[in-house]
Amino acid sequence: QVQLQESGSGLVKPSQTLSLTCDVSGGSISSGGHSWSWIRQPPGKGLEWIGHIDHSGSTDYNPSLKSRVTLSVDKSKNQFSVTLTFVTAADTAVYYCAREVILTATQGWFGPWGRGTLVTVSS
């Protein structure tokens, strides 16, 4: 059974860079039919997709974050990562990593999800 676990800095200063890693266990990050996503949730608010990456390193990003976000994958460690530059208080959120199952070009879903990690942007 695939499990995901986020790790990284929980406190980031404004204008600095947020970096998080997601460790995948119970399955290979290189398995076909999957991408790997980051999703965030500001306190008391809804979900926002950040972007996804597949095992070959192909990425898509949310246009609203595209200029500041980079996703990468490390197949040797079975993990993927996100960096977000020039953070502000608006980037304070719980950050989740999730496996994206791709059945067809129009059918996909997120599951499982990591437990999430709170990142606070504050000086």
Added chain:
Amino acid sequence: QSVLTQPPSASGTPGQRVTMSCSGSSSNIGSFAVNWYQQLPGTAPKLLIYIDNRRPSGVPDRFSGSKSGTSASLAISGLQSEDEADYYCAAWDDSLHTWVFGGGTKLTVL
């Protein structure tokens, strides 16, 4: 403002049937599968319904999904206190080239 529109709240008493809606457009719900996620208080979201109306293993058949045109619905029958949670719909949007979520519906079991 979320791309997918959900009512902010819903409520029901134990045993009742409740439904919640998710409204989108031709570039998302109208063209792509809808998924629903349940987020219990203080926990990560969990897949509840995928590809419009399919239930993952372990999800009770009290939960059902449907889709018509650019709208989708989640129904919960035989409401239980442990169903109290936030429910989010999601779909890929081909115009925005991004996954989009509804703002979430907070379900209260009275």
